[in-house]
Amino acid sequence: MRKHRTDTKGIGEGLPSVISPQMLADLFGLSVKTIYDWVSQGRLDNCSRKRGKHWLINRDCAVEEIMSGKDWK
Secondary structure, eight states, rough: OOOOOOOOTTTTTSOSEOOHHHHHHHHHTOOHHHHHHHHHHHHTTTTTTEETEEEEEEEEHHHHHHHHOOOOO
């Protein structure tokens, strides 16, 4: 089965390449709790890292994962 790819070019272009969970939530119109839930569930494993008390998210990776990633439960 071929995975459908969505064109993600330009999404979040005005943001830095490494963003906070709040910035990602704002970008997609979600609550920051949803982003933290996704991180804890492993949905953004390849896109997020914890440094000290803060989560850092690779913007391009997260956008790609959200828009055309694997099917989520």
